[in-house]
Amino acid sequence: MGGAVVDEGPTGVKAPDGGWGWAVLFGCFVITGFSYAFPKAVSVFFKELMREFGIGYSDTAWISSILLAMLYGTGPLCSVCVNRFGCRPVMLVGGLFASLGMVAASFCRSIIQVYLTTGVITGLGLALNFQPSLIMLNRYFSKRRPMANGLAAAGSPVFLCALSPLGQLLQDRYGWRGGFLILGGLLLNCCVCAALMRPLVAAAQPGSGPPRSSRRLLDLSVFRDRGFVLYAVAASVMVLGLFIPPVFVVSYAKDLGVPDTKAAFLLTVLGFIDIFARPAAGFVAGLGKVRPYSVYLFSFSMFFNGLADLAGSTAGDYGGLVVFCIFFGISYGMVGALQFEVLMAIVGTHKFSSAIGLVLLMEAVAVLIGPPSGGKLLDATHVYKYVFILAGAEVLTSSLILLLGNFFCIRKKPKEPQPEVAAAEEEKLHKPPADSGVDLREVEHFLKAEPEKNGEVIHTPETSV
Template identity: 75%
Template structure:
C-alpha cells in the first residue's frame, strides 16, 4: 500500500454532520474518556503497589506521569502512522497495545516492569487511539463540529467518575493484579471504537465523470508529517499559548484535595471536591460546544477560547485565597466550568486554524510541545510547595501561567490578522483569519463542496490550507 492515505476525505465529499458521524462521536467519547481518565484511575492501586514492591509514593506516581507523557509525547509518531495507514487500523492496533500493557503489568515482579508495561505500552496504545479519533471527528463534522467536540470532550469527566470507583471495587475484590487484568480487558473496547471509524466514501461517478477520470491529474502524495503548519502564524500562536497553559492547567486538580486536608478537613470530605469539579465539568463541555457553534460566536471561537483560559486563570488566582471548605467548594464549581470550557474548545480552535488537511500533523506537533509542559508543570508546582509549605503560592503560580496563556492567545491572534488588504480594484477590505472565515461560512450555511468548484466558469478550487493565507507567514 506504500504511503497511501486510506481514509482521507475524497474530493467532492462534504462532512455529513450526522449519520454515521454519531457513531464516530460515540467512539471518540469513549476514547477521550479512557485517554484522560485512565492515568488518574490507576492511582487507586498505588497503596497496594507501595506495599508490594516496597517503594515510595513518588515512585508509583511515575506510572501516571509516564502514561500522560506517552499520550502527549508520541503525537508526531501518531501523525505519521495515521497519514501512512489511516485512522481505523492505527486505532485497532492501539487498542491491542493498551490492553496488552495492562495485562502484562498484572504479572509484574517489579515497579520497573509496571513502568514499561502499564506506562509505556498502555500509554502508547491510548495515544494511538486518542489522536486518530479526533481526526475522524473533524472529517465527519463541519457545521456541528463545535458541539461534537464538546460532547466528545465530556467523555473525560464521565469516565473519571466511573473508572475511579470501579478501580476501588476491583482492588477490594481482586487486588491490584486482578484489577489490572480486568482493566486491560476493558481497554479492548478501544478496538471496537476503532472499528467505528469508517472512512468517508467518494460520491458515485456519473458516466461523464468516469470518461474524464483519465484526464484527472494524479493526487499528490501526502506528507507523513507536515511541518509547513509552522508557517501559519495562527498555528504558532496557538502552540505557544497552549504550551504555557498546560504548565498550570492540570495543577489545581492535583493539589486541591491535599489543600482541603491541610485546612483540617476529613479525607472523604476533601475527596468530594474532585467529584464536584468533575460533575460541573461534565455539563460545561457540551454546553460550551453548543455556544461555540452558534452563528455569532463561531467566527470568534479563538476569543471564546481565550476567555475560557482567562476565566480559568482568574479562578486559580481567586481560589488561592480560600481558607475554608465552602471557599474551596465555590472554587471547584467555577474551576469545573472554566476547565470544561477549555477542554471543549482547545481542539475545535486548532481544527479551525489549520483545516482538515493539516490537522493530523498539527495535533501531533502540538501534543509534543505540550508533553514538555505536562512533565514540568505539576512537579514544578510540587517543588514550590516543598519550599513554601503554602498551597496559596501553588495556585497563584498556576493562575499566572494560565492567565498569561490567555493573553498570548488573544493578543497573538488579534495581531496575526492583517487588518487591511488591498483588493484588485485598489480599494481596501478587512481580512479575516481562517477561524472567522469558517465560522461565517458555517453560520450562514454557505458551504461549497469541493466538487462544486467546476460550476464557476472562471474559477478553480482552492486548497483548504489556503484559508489561512491572511494569518500565515507568506
C-alpha cells in the same frame, strides 16, 4: 479499509454532519473519556503506591505525567501512522497496547516498571486511539463540528465521574494490583470503538481510476501559519499548569484528614460539572455570531481556569475544595471543548492530522514538567497553596499569550477573502462579459487578418488559448 487514501478526506466527499457520524461521535466520546480521565483517575492509587514502594509525591506524579506525555509526545508518530495505514487499524493496535500496559503493571515490583507499563505502554495505546478519533470526527462533521467536539469532549468528565470512585472501590476490595488488572480489561473497549471508525470513501467517477494520495506523511508547512504557531505556544504554556489541580486535589483533601472515599468524590464533583460545561461551550461556540471569535472565547476559558486555580489556593477545608472543583470544572470544560475546535478552524481539514500531532508533541514537554514540578514544590514546602498558585499563574500566562498575540499579530494580517467570495470572483474572471458590445463579425475579421507567414504561427488570442 486502511491506506493513506482513507484519511485524506477526499475532495468529493462532503462531511455528512450526521448519519454514521453519530456512531463515530460515540466512539470518540469513549476514547476521549479513557484518554483524559485515566491520568487523573489513577491518582486514587497514589497513596497505596507510595506505601508499597516507599516513594514521595513527586515520584507518583510521574505516572500521570508519563501517561500524558505519551498521549501528547507521540503525536507526530500517530500522524504518520494515520496517514499511512488509516484510522481504524491504528486504533485497533492502540486499544491492545492500552490494555496490555495496565495488565502488565499489575505484576510490577518497582516504580520504574510501573512507569514503563502504565506510563509508556498504556500511554502509547491511548495516544494511538485519541488522535485518530479526533481526525475521524473532523471528517464526519463540518457545520455541526463545534457541537460534536463539545459532546465528544464530554467523555472526559463522564469517565472521570465513573473511573475515580471505581478505582477507589477496586483498590479497597482487590488492592492496587487487582484494580490495575481490571482497568486493563476495561481498556479493551477501545478496540470496539475503533471498529466504529468507518472511513469516508469518495463516490467513484465513471472512467476514473482509484484515488491517489499526494499528502505527505507529516506536513510541516503548518509552521508557516502564524495562527498555528501562536496557538501551539499558548497551548504548551497552558498545559504546564492545566493538569496540576486535578492530579493533586485528592491528595490535598486526604492531607486535610478527609476520608479516602470522600476525597475521591471531589473528582466526581469536578467531572459532573465538566459534563455539562463541555457540550454547553460547544453549543455556544457553534453559534453563527460567536464562531468567528472562537479564539477569543478559548482565551477567556483559559483565563477563567487560571483564576479558579488562584482562588482554589485559598481553600482550607473540604467545603472550599468542593467550591473550587465546581468552578474549575466549568472552566476546564470550556477549555476541553474549544481547544481542538480552534485548531481545526485555524489549519483546516486537510492539515489537521499533521497539525494536531505537532501541537501535541510541543505540549508533551510541558506535560512532563507540569505535575512533577508541582510535586517537587509540594515536597519542598508541604503547602498545597503554592502548587495551586503555580498552576494558576501558568494558565493565566497562556491566555494572555493567545489573546494579545491574536489581537496584535493575527488581526492585522490582510483579510483573506472567504472561500465563497473567492470562488465567485474566479467565476467572474472566467466568464465572458455580458455587455461587451463587441460585434462578432469584427472578431472574426481580426482573427483572419494575419495569416501564417513563412510557416510561422502568429500568436493571436485564438492560437494562444
